[in-house]
Amino acid sequence: MLTNAQIAATLEQVADLLEFQGANAFRVRAYRNAARVIRNLTHEVARLVAEAPHTLAEIDGIGTAVAEKCVTLVQTGRLPQLEALLDEIPESVLTLLRIPGVGPRKAAVLYRELGVATLDQLRAACEAQQVRALKGFGAKTEQAILDGLPVAEAAGQRVYWAEAEPLVAQLRDHLQACAAVDQLEFAGSYRRGKETVGDLDALVVSTAPHEVMEHLASSRLVAETLARGDTKMSVRLATGLQVDLRVVPPASFGAALQYFTGSKEHNVALRSRAKQRGLKINEYGVYRTVEGAEQYVAGATEEDVYGCLGLPVFPPELREARQEFHWADAGQLPELVVERDVRGDLHMHTTATDGVDSLPDMVAAAQRRGWEYVAITDHSQRVTMARGLDPHRLLAQWREIDALQAQAPAGFRILKGIEVDILEKGGLDLPDDVLAQADWVVASIHYGQRQPRAQITARIVQALANPHVSAIAHPTGRLLLRRDPYDVDVTAMLQAAKEYGKCLELNANPMRLDLDDVDCAAARELGVPIVICTDAHSVEGLDVMRYGVLQARRAGLTAADVANTRSWSQLRQLLGRAE
DNA sequence: GCCGTTTTCGGCCCGACTGTTTTCAGTCG
Numbered sequence: 001m002l003t004n005a006q007i008a009a010t011l012e013q014v015a016d017l018l019e020f021q022g023a024n025a026f027r028v029r030a031y032r033n034a035a036r037v038i039r040n041l042t043h044e045v046a047r048l049v050a051e052a053p054h055t056l057a058e059i060d061g062i063g064t065a066v067a068e069k070c071v072t073l074v075q076t077g078r079l080p081q082l083e084a085l086l087d088e089i090p091e092s093v094l095t096l097l098r099i100p101g102v103g104p105r106k107a108a109v110l111y112r113e114l115g116v117a118t119l120d121q122l123r124a125a126c127e128a129q130q131v132r133a134l135k136g137f138g139a140k141t142e143q144a145i146l147d148g149l150p151v152a153e154a155a156g157q158r159v160y161w162a163e164a165e166p167l168v169a170q171l172r173d174h175l176q177a178c179a180a181v182d183q184l185e186f187a188g189s190y191r192r193g194k195e196t197v198g199d200l201d202a203l204v205v206s207t208a209p210h211e212v213m214e215h216l217a218s219s220r221l222v223a224e225t226l227a228r229g230d231t232k233m234s235v236r237l238a239t240g241l242q243v244d245l246r247v248v249p250p251a252s253f254g255a256a257l258q259y260f261t262g263s264k265e266h267n268v269a270l271r272s273r274a275k276q277r278g279l280k281i282n283e284y285g286v287y288r289t290v291e292g293a294e295q296y297v298a299g300a301t302e303e304d305v306y307g308c309l310g311l312p313v314f315p316p317e318l319r320e321a322r323q324e325f326h327w328a329d330a331g332q333l334p335e336l337v338v339e340r341d342v343r344g345d346l347h348m349h350t351t352a353t354d355g356v357d358s359l360p361d362m363v364a365a366a367q368r369r370g371w372e373y374v375a376i377t378d379h380s381q382r383v384t385m386a387r388g389l390d391p392h393r394l395l396a397q398w399r400e401i402d403a404l405q406a407q408a409p410a411g412f413r414i415l416k417g418i419e420v421d422i423l424e425k426g427g428l429d430l431p432d433d434v435l436a437q438a439d440w441v442v443a444s445i446h447y448g449q450r451q452p453r454a455q456i457t458a459r460i461v462q463a464l465a466n467p468h469v470s471a472i473a474h475p476t477g478r479l480l481l482r483r484d485p486y487d488v489d490v491t492a493m494l495q496a497a498k499e500y501g502k503c504l505e506l507n508a509n510p511m512r513l514d515l516d517d518v519d520c521a522a523a524r525e526l527g528v529p530i531v532i533c534t535d536a537h538s539v540e541g542l543d544v545m546r547y548g549v550l551q552a553r554r555a556g557l558t559a560a561d562v563a564n565t566r567s568w569s570q571l572r573q574l575l576g577r578a579e
Numbered sequence: 580g581c582c583g584t585t586t587t588c589g590g591c592c593c594g595a596c597t598g599t600t601t602t603c604a605g606t607c608g
Contacts, residue, residue, distance in 0.1 A: 026591055030580035063581050101597080103606045138599055201608085229596055244608075264608070271592040282593055
């Protein structure tokens with residue numbers, strides 16, 4: 001069964017190839033738009049195809065044509081249109097698009113005129129000086145392509161949000177030391193809190209743009225300047241990350257911040273709305289045309305810009321053209337969860353298994369953070385690499401917890417927990433009579449991750465059915481930028497969690513952030529509580545809670561949607577158990 | 580290819596920068 005992500009990727013590929021062919025740009029956009037809509041859906045297209053195929057075209061952004069293609073794709077696993085396109089254009093030409101400055105038009109000329117279909121062939125063509133002879137190309141373009149080849153080869157290089165964070169802090173310090181900088185904000189996907197970041201967008205208010213640009217270029221972090229104009233500059237950091245700087249006047253700061261925060265799709269939707277109301281929005285402000293002349297209406301703050309359209313300032317995390325405009329229209333913009341709402345952490349490790357800090361140290365660190373409770377959840381015996389706990393060692397740890405609890409300040413609770421493995425053949429790694437004595441049980445998969453969908457889904461659903469299990473940890477097993485999720489049927493998992501009254505984890509580790517934002521939104525819709533947990537293996541590991549909260553915000557979660565914003569006794573009640 | 584409180588046809592967000600151009604196309608965000 002095809003997942004929404006797979007269907008979306010197929011439509012994206014069709015869009016790429018159509019664009020390469022020089023197809024109508026709006027047709028290409030329609031495919032990309034449909035891909036985005038499907039990727040963000042909180043229910044599965046494959047299920048709709050099976051149960052109510054005629055409702056597909058009712059989804060905003062999906063018309064009869066794409067709906068039909070989805071049906072074909074889901075039912076046959078193939079898309080004839082895509083196969084026809086791939087007959088005409090080798091898939092490898094799409095790698096040419098990764099070169100900065102090479103888009104579909106130039107790539108098409110390279111392929112058509114020189115037969116270039118791979119990066120290696122392109123390098124050879126450039127070195128033979130064949131590229132500069134092409135119409136629309138020249139010596140500079142040829143050199144730019146040669147310079148850009150390493151970028152393309154290392155392509156798609158995004159960094160974890162958590163990696164971008166210290167770079168932003170350093171750049172912020174550096175830029176704020178410049179006297180010409182009046183206001184500064186980092187926009188883009190960083191401000192939206194996306195789990196990975198492809199570049200950084202710095203926005204500055206200044207009356208002396210060139211001074212600001214000189215100052216940025218002087219940073220130790222900057223390796224090279226890629227482009228520089230009067231208001232805009234691009235540099236590449238030594239780490240490889242690109243930084244785009246825009247300098248704007250004060251009256252435009254809000255409009256520019258709104259614009260450069262994006263997402264692109266959110267902006268397209270916003271500008272369409274503006275247009276419907278006779279307004280125009282660009283990065284300088286909101287304008288109304290009066291008797292042929294453009295009049296500035298607003299732009300100094302984001303409040304002003306959104307306010308012109310009767311809209312609230314959307315939290316940046318929601319600006320993905322998903323539900324935010326519908327929520328705003330209905331006056332139901334969720335009040336997103338914040339880190340101080342979180343009252344405890346329910347997944348962490350100690351030196352008993354693969355943690356590096358002791359049980360007392362982890363507990364003390366949690367207390368210092370102001371949390372009211374923690375669950376100690378070391379690995380179970382199956383995870384031999386981590387010296388997982390057998391019943392004997394686990395019970396010994398729980399006695400240690402009892403002793404610690406006796407000395408703990410009033411109101412602080414140390415929960416006896418375990419991260420119990422879901423075994424390859426199904427079933428849990430510890431007997432029920434042991435699990436029954438735990439306060440909190442997270443079940444997770446570490447082995448048999450490559451099993452087929454039905455098998456791995458059945459394992460998880462079975463774990464959720466176990467009365468002693470409280471939550472599933474890192475429910476899809478993905479590692480950002482490194483490993484795809486395993487082939488679990490997320491909808492079935494959510495429904496099982498709903499049926500058995502269990503929680504699903506949003507693992508806050510910045511390399512996991514699992515469940516992802518779309519699946520967390522689906523959990524919210526279904527009323528399945530999310531627990532945001534650090535999965536800390538050290539005292540410092542507890543710091544990642546904020547990344548999990550950021551991801552929850554992207555999903556539109558409120559404090560009420562997150563179970564560990566409750567007190568422990570309230571959380572127990574939520575799970576239907578008496579204290 | 581999608582969509583409809585001007586529309587079932589004719590629109591579809593908008594501007595900066597670069598390089599190759601004699602006035603603009605392509606790319607990018």
